[in-house]
Amino acid sequence: MYELLNHQLRAIDFILNNKGVGALAMDCGTRKTGTALEIFRTLRIREPNLKMIVIAPLTVLRDAWEADIRRFFDFTFYNAHDRVLPLSSIDGKCAFREDILLINFEAIIQLKNKHLKYHVMNNLLVIDEASKMKSPDTQTTKMILSFRDLAKYRIPMSGTFAPNSPLEWFAPIDFLCPGLLGGSLSQFRNTFFTISRGNQKIFDQGKANPQFVVQMLNKKQITVGEANLLLKGIITKSIAKKIFSVGGEYSISDTNMKRLMDTIRPWVFFAKQEECLDLPEQVDEVRSVQLSDKQARHYKEMLKDLITEIGSSTITAPVALTKMMKLREITSGFAIDVDGNEADIAPGTPAKIRELDALLDEIGNKQAIIWGCFKWDIRKLVEFLEARFGPGCVVTLYSDTPDKDASIEAFRSGSARFLVANPQSAAHGLNLQFCSIQIFFSLDYSSERYWQAKARTHRSGQTEKCVYVHLVAHDTIDEDILECLKNKGDMNQVAYRLLKEKL
Numbered sequence: 001m002y003e004l005l006n007h008q009l010r011a012i013d014f015i016l017n018n019k020g021v022g023a024l025a026m027d028c029g030t031r032k033t034g035t036a037l038e039i040f041r042t043l044r045i046r047e048p049n050l051k052m053i054v055i056a057p058l059t060v061l062r063d064a065w066e067a068d069i070r071r072f073f074d075f076t077f078y079n080a081h082d083r084v085l086p087l088s089s090i091d092g093k094c095a096f097r098e099d100i101l102l103i104n105f106e107a108i109i110q111l112k113n114k115h116l117k118y119h120v121m122n123n124l125l126v127i128d129e130a131s132k133m134k135s136p137d138t139q140t141t142k143m144i145l146s147f148r149d150l151a152k153y154r155i156p157m158s159g160t161f162a163p164n165s166p167l168e169w170f171a172p173i174d175f176l177c178p179g180l181l182g183g184s185l186s187q188f189r190n191t192f193f194t195i196s197r198g199n200q201k202i203f204d205q206g207k208a209n210p211q212f213v214v215q216m217l218n219k220k221q222i223t224v225g226e227a228n229l230l231l232k233g234i235i236t237k238s239i240a241k242k243i244f245s246v247g248g249e250y251s252i253s254d255t256n257m258k259r260l261m262d263t264i265r266p267w268v269f270f271a272k273q274e275e276c277l278d279l280p281e282q283v284d285e286v287r288s289v290q291l292s293d294k295q296a297r298h299y300k301e302m303l304k305d306l307i308t309e310i311g312s313s314t315i316t317a318p319v320a321l322t323k324m325m326k327l328r329e330i331t332s333g334f335a336i337d338v339d340g341n342e343a344d345i346a347p348g349t350p351a352k353i354r355e356l357d358a359l360l361d362e363i364g365n366k367q368a369i370i371w372g373c374f375k376w377d378i379r380k381l382v383e384f385l386e387a388r389f390g391p392g393c394v395v396t397l398y399s400d401t402p403d404k405d406a407s408i409e410a411f412r413s414g415s416a417r418f419l420v421a422n423p424q425s426a427a428h429g430l431n432l433q434f435c436s437i438q439i440f441f442s443l444d445y446s447s448e449r450y451w452q453a454k455a456r457t458h459r460s461g462q463t464e465k466c467v468y469v470h471l472v473a474h475d476t477i478d479e480d481i482l483e484c485l486k487n488k489g490d491m492n493q494v495a496y497r498l499l500k501e502k503l
Contacts, residue, residue, distance in 0.1 A: 002072035007276040008035045014269040015039050020124065020153030021176055027273035028159040028452060029433075029459025033064045036126050036155055037073055040100075043124060043153065051099065053120055053151075055144065056128035058104040063408065063430050065102055065128070075099040080107055105132055108143050120147045130156035131163055131448060133171040136185050141171050148175055159455065161268075163448030166252055166260060167193065176267045181260075186235075192256045195235075197247045206233040221246060273458075280436075281465045282458055286482070287359065288474045289351045291331065298345050299330045299476060321445060324477055331473035332442050334376045342376050352441060352471045353384050359439065359469060360388075367411070368437040370420045371453055373444040375400065381420045381441060389417065397421035411435075423449040432456045436464040441471055443481045450485045 004012075008031055015022045020043060026032045040052045054065055058081055069075050077100040101119055108116060125147055127133065133141045133156070148154065156175055162168035170188045173181050182188040195203040202212050208230040216222045222230070226239050235243075252260070273279065291299060306323050329335050333350030335343050349357075356370075372378045378398050385394040395407035395416040404425070410416040412434065419432075423444060435457050443450070458466040472478040 002034055002038065004034075004038060005031065005276065007271045008038065011035050011269045011271065012039050012042065015155060016042065018267070020155075021267075022155065023130070023161070023172060023176060023268040024155060024157035024271075025161050025268050026157065026159060026271040027276070028455030029279070029462075030159075030271050030273055030276045031460060032128070032157050032159070033068045034072065036128075036157060037068060037075070039155065040075075040124055041073065044099075050152075051096070051101065051119070051123040052126065053101045053103070053123060054126045054128060055103055055105060055108060056126075057132075058106070059404075059426070059430065060128050061102045061104055062405070065100075067431070069100065077102055079103075105140055109139055117147060117150055121150045122152045124153040124155070125151035127154075127156040127172075127175070128158075130158045130172045130175075131160055131168070133175065134162075134164070134168045136171045136174065145171070145175055148178070160448050160451065163446070163451075165250065166257065167250060169260065169264060173264050173267060180263065180267070189250065192260050193250045193252050195243060195248050196251045197249070202243060202248050203230075203235065208233065216242070216246070273455075277460055279458060279460075280462055282454075283465060283467045284486070285467065285469045287355050287469060287471050289355050289471055291351055291473050291476070292346055295330060295333065295346050295351065295473075298335065299327065302326050302330060302335075327477040328442065328481075329374065329376075331476050331478050332372075332374060332377050333380070334374075349384075350380070351473070353380065355471055356381075356384070356439065356441065357388070363437060365417075366437055367414070367417050367419075367435045368439055369432065369435055369456065370418060370439045370441055371423055372398075372420060373422060373442040377442050378420050378422065385418055385420070392416065394418040394420055397426045399425065401425070423453045426453070426456070430456050431459065431461070433459050433462040436462065437467050437469070439469045439471065443470070443478065443485060445481065447485050 007026075011024055011026065012035060015024070016039065020039075024032050024035060026035070036054075040050075044050050052075075054061065056065065061079060061081065066077070066079065069077055076098040078096055078098040080101060080103040096119060103116075127144060133144060135141060136145070154176060156172045158172075161172055167185075167189065170181050170185050182191055190206045194201055194205075197212075200209070200212065202209050210231065213222075213227050213230050217224065217227045222239065222242055226236075226242070229236065230239060306326070326335070330345065332352065333344065333346035335345050337343055360368075370381055372381055375398065378396055378400075382394050382396060393416060395401075395410045395418070397404055397407050397419060398421060401407055407416075407419070408430065411419040411432070419426075419435075423446070433456075438454065438457060454466075454468055470482055472482055
């Protein structure tokens with residue numbers, strides 16, 4: 001029997017009262033999967049022939065959906081990953097025999113639309129980790145939106161719907177209620193957002209700042225034709241790219257943010273972890289690491305080269321992120337040369353490994369998750385841990401892991417003491433609340449992945465205080481990245497600021 005918590009009961013009522021169409025914006029660990037399955041169970045009482053189609057990341061399908069169905073519900077399911085999708089009859093009736101069809105995001109792109117649309121037709125369509133629908137221009141989002149008018153019931157769900165910017169609300173809300181935020185992304189932007197540079201407004205409510213347009217024209221940053229378009233309130237993709245290259249960015253006022261949330265609130269059920277669950281304390285700890293002399297020299301040389309390269313030229317935020325990655329590599333202890341080969345620049349034991357060694361003495365025999373963002377990190381960590389604790393003490397979860405299921409099971413059973421993972425491979429869907437210690441050996445740029453990673457242990461069922469230890473190289477880019485992640489900032493803008501102003 002699946003025991004529902006109060007916030008889950010409210011979520012179920014919200015969706016059912018909204019005629020089966022609504023979003024579940026529920027924090028990690030607040031039982032989104034069980035809530036959606038209970039909604040399906042309730043709808044099936046009314047409509048015995050109703051089917052459920054779930055589109056989600058592969059790890060979420062395996063570790064959340066399959067696990068919850070087997071443990072709490074008597075539904076049958078078919079996971080279409082690496083298997084043939086059951087074909088539909090030509091009259092459009094649902095052909096798969098099971099109650100629930102599970103399919104991952106990558107698979108819906110590989111399949112022809114017509115092979116899936118008949119399964120969706122007149123059924124319940126759930127999009128888990130709907131933050132994947134960040135842009136209406138991606139192939140994945142376009143495919144999901146093509147199912148919108150076919151599904152009778154629609155539930156996108158995520159702990160963080162718009163992890164990088166409120167702009168990312170457009171696609172999931174358009175999936176629920178077409179036109180609510182405008183007929184297009186550009187209309188949505190023009191209605192709620194301003195393009196600014198610092199305190200200077202560049203484009204607001206469909207009107208361009210004439211002074212800024214003249215400035216760009218005089219500096220030959222735009223053409224006369226583009227200037228005329230801007231003054232008419234028209235921004236093309238090429239014009240927008242030029243504006244962003246000189247520091248422009250989308251922003252939203254507090255007033256407009258409130259207006260946006262008031263607009264979408266009838267369609268979205270919000271549940272914050274701290275309001276729903278009585279969970280143990282979370283403790284963040286930063287271990288400052290001093291780079292070796294050789295690492296420090298490499299870091300300063302790389303920094304100097306980047307400053308020289310940037311010079312007075314125009315640099316965009318994505319380019320800035322690429323430049324910053326070189327600095328991140330050095331703080332881990334390696335660098336990638338022009339041929340793509342990894343070079344060890346911290347011979348012996350790198351500074352972060354030494355700090356990790358001391359930390360593990362303090363932890364004792366407890367299990368720990370260690371996050372690494374580079375393949376070099378993960379290989380170095382496995383090498384170190386096996387040398388110290390013996391073969392079999394560690395399993396991995398990243399792109400080169402041969403059997404991810406076996407790794408997770410070994411860690412869950414306790415036969416492996418350490419899980420060394422990349423947040424991209426393990427930030428979604430895993431329930432690891434039996435472990436209470438996480439160590440961030442290195443950090444990536446994604447605020448969404450960072451908070452999802454932390455939520456692997458701080459979730460329903462956790463009984464111990466959760467400790468997150470960050471190994472941060474002193475006076476380096478590590479400190480800036482961590483500050484941004486903790487504040488859930490926009491890493492693109494941090495990158496731009498660091499390389500154009502601070503550096």
